[in-house]
Amino acid sequence: MEIDARCTPDYLFEVSWEVCNKVGGIYTVLSTRANILQKIHKDRIFFIGPDVWGEQESPWFREDETLFSSWREFAAINQHLPIRIGRWKVPGEPIVFLVRFNAFFEKQNDIYTEMWMDYGVDSIAAYGDYHEATMFAYAAGLVIESFYRFHHLEAENVIAHFNEWMTGATALYVRKHVPKIATLFTTHATSIGRSIAGNHLPLYDHLQVYNGDQMARKLNMTAKHSIEKKAARHVDCFTTVSDITAAECAHLLQRQPDVVTPNGFEKDFIPKGAHHSRARKKARKMLLNVAEKMVGHTIHPDALLIATSGRYEYKNKGIDLFIDAMNLLRKMPQQTKDVVAFIMVPGWVKGPRKDLQARLWEDNPAQTGNSSMESTSSDCPFTTHELMEPQHDMVMNQIRHLGFCNAEKERVKMIFVPSYLNGDDGIFNLPYYDLLIGFDMSVFPSYYEPWGYTPHESVAFSVPTITTTLAGFGVWAKKEGDKKEGIGDGIEVIHRDDDNYAEVAEEIAAIIHDLSLKSNEQVKLLRQSAAALADRADWAHFIRYYEEAYRKALHNSFIRLSYRYKLKIE
Known part of the structure; x- marks a missing residue:
């Protein structure tokens, strides 16, 4: 009827x-x-x-x-x-x-x-x-x-x-x-x-x-x-x-x-034009500053900033796969840019790290004692907030198991942000969207993701993203916009099933490695392609x-x- x-x-x-x-x-x-x-x-x-x-x-x-x-x-x-x-x-x-x-x-x-x-x-x-x-x-x-x-x-x-x-x-x-x-x-x-x-x-x-x-x-x-x-x-x-x-x-x-x-x-609140550029510059400055204060050394301003985020569903959201992909990436040759990988998933935290807060609040960071910075950061060089039970935290255990150390010689740094980013987390004090705009790429290799707002939000903020065919948004994007090989159109939707975990990790590492070889102008074009896809997925x-x-x-x-x-x- x-x-x-x-x-x-x-x-x-x-x-x-x-x-x-x-x-x-x-x-x-x-x-x-x-x-x-x-x-x-x-x-x-x-x-x-x-x-x-x-x-x-x-x-x-x-x-x-x-x-x-x-x-x-x-x-x-x-x-x-x-x-x-x-x-x-x-x-x-x-x-x-x-x-x-x-x-x-x-x-x-x-x-x-x-x-x-x-x-x-x-x-x-x-x-x-x-x-x-x-x-x-x-x-x-x-x-x-x-x-x-x-x-x-x-x-x-x-x-x-x-x-x-x-x-x-x-x-x-x-x-x-x-x-x-x-x-x-x-x-x-x-x-x-x-x-x-x-x-x-x-x-x-x-x-x-x-x-x-x-x-x-x-x-x-x-x-x-x-x-x-x-x-x-x-x-x-x-x-x-x-x-x-x-x-x-x-x-x-x-x-x-x-x-x-x-x-x-709803795209009405996303900054445009000069406002977008200023917001992106502010976010990158904040992300790099926090990363430097954590690891205790300077990070090149052109470093690639990569993010994954969402709920702390370790397997369902592909957090395990993201960390394994970063481990593969750091073993690849000819990487021209440093990569700082942020895992932004709320965990069980006591609160912001006091030592990190102190370093961030210094009026003149150059006068901060290096010995103090190194002694505190070496104890906890990965997380921005103090965890209630770090010995049982899956992210921290995998990072340590794989041997990440965030040393100056390491080309891939791992930063775990286990706090809700509502603007009052004590470290960034910016909402999630105000930080998202500063990233060069996001990665959401989900296993269970009925829709997938995190990759959707990323492309809306002109951040190229990787997701999978097990995310509803990924399936939609595969039909509507993911027509080029690799990240060339602002998104890459990787085939994922019950049996190809290792292959997906390798593909993610290869895509980010390829991004590290691109010029700033090429990366800018990718951001424009991502935003164009998001225009077809609004309310x-x-x-x-x-x-x-x-x-x-x-x-x-x-x-x-x-x-x-x-x-x-x-």
Whole structure:
């Protein structure tokens, strides 16, 4: 049946644990997409997130008590729903509802029983963050129902959009209690697929023989997998972010996504022209200065600055492969430029290194005693922050095992930045994007990467990047822009599978070695090519996939409601 193109939402609710709560890549998806959604659905798009901040306010939320004050007071007094309303401090500044959910822990067992009776959600073996996420999700369902009924939206086209297993309970609540609302569920990565990959099991070669339910029991993931699977199967439209994850969903969750909704990027805040040049120069100066203070000697200003970043998923994000590639690179002959490789993944840290801070804060670095610099840096020449348990840290153990020493004679230096880069880490004190712009290349050799915002962000900031065919963005780029051999078009998408780890490491080392032989002018052309690719992967191009998903959700809800009405009158 053909879907009417006029089937568009009058109101949109979007629920995520990462609304005004920066945890991972989903924050980037929602916060950058918010701008274009706000332009299309001016103040009729409402993001719902957890109010987990207590006395310390979220840096991304600005409260506005004038917004929907009558409803907020009604919900607080009559429904015991503590809601704060304001604006998300991102481009577009959409309206946000932050809900407190602690009171629902008292009803946790009743809520789980209801989900089991209604949908067969198995929460028996739940632990840890499942409880917190699900109580938030249940509260978010109440918020949607309350707003819907208070404002009498029964005659409107209303869509509620849920992100990841953490909001599965919202999807199921709305489906049961407010059936006129069209429901849309997006999995950005299946919980069981990520777990299979993270447990060093071969996901891709064996995908067709895995049973999602069986693997969830084996890997102690039953509750998360169960609620994700039930949400996926009971919404009006189910989406995921890439063709790779769509195949995963079809097999492990037993529903083929209705639409693939690739992640776009909002480019409005990226510096252009002279501003870009100044920002890049500032970032390079900061990166080189920190590196020099760490290793205790001068690094040539034309050194290649290479980065990998993301969550500390050692195998899934390819951090292990990145370090091995750097080890191969330092053994290659005829390298004309030094390489400083930064691993920027948040770990378990005590805080910034005090000795490094002292050297960075010296008014006149030339007068800093060399003996002091060498004695402190030789104890910890790799990491910018003090780790809680360095002896158990996988990055540090691999760097040391391979014999890196960051000595002056070494052509490849390794710098581990195990801190969130929010602008207050104590060493750089710059946000991640303000540092990213200073790199010459980024490398993301992921094994499990449903989309891959890190390479996407890199090309958006004109940083040439290497990624793999196991990243959703890599697959997209392979189709759309990676047409030349090597890094010549600003990106190289390397084929990766369950069996070619060593070959991928060799290819990465060869590409960076080739980059080290290029002139500054040639590297500048590569940066321009990277930016041109990013122009085709912004939200202006990708929002159409969400509009298709909205139409399908509404269309399928109409069919569902018509069938329900037909059964009722019969």
